[in-house]
Amino acid sequence: MFNVGFLWLALSICSEITGTSYIKKTNNFRNPAMSALVIGAYSLCYFALTKAMGYIPVGIAYSLWCGFGIIGVTIFSMILYKQKPDFPAMLAMGLIITGGVIMNVFSQM
Template identity: 70%
Template sequence: MFNFGFLWLALSIGSEITGTSMIKKTHGFSKLGPSVLVICAYALCYFALTRAMSTIPVGVAYSLWCGFGIVGVTLSSMVLYKQKPDFPAIFSMLLIISGGIVMNTFSAM
């Protein structure tokens, strides 16, 4: 049977990436539009994360949320803010992704 927890987790990760990526555009929460987007994105993020954790072990859900959030925010910062990760950053993101895959595939948690 399909575990809908992973859909909730994907929604949580996506909204966390959105919220975190937009923080810079709030200019200290002085701009209303981006500030509302950040607050709504984080509210959705944590709601979806709680739903995901009802069917996915906490350690697995949180490690995937953190790891893929880091990678997603880095990728979005490349697009939004023209930031370029260097080799150590790229290598580290590959380790994060592979760690998430290994944990999700082989962990018996």
């Protein structure tokens, strides 16, 4: 059955990825447009995460938020800042995805 909490969680994850990815472009919050983007993204992120936790157990919501946030920020850093993850980073991200899938599919929380 569909759980609207996962839509809130997806919005939260996307907002967190956006905010975190653009922090570097705020130039220590001296760039007003980028600063507003980061503050707005984090505000939306925590609002949506709060809503998601009304439908999804806290442990599952938070672990998915953290894990997919890490992966998303890594992907954005590859695009925005030309950073290249090495093999240990790729392996760790694979384990994060695996853990998220296992927790989602098999957890009875």
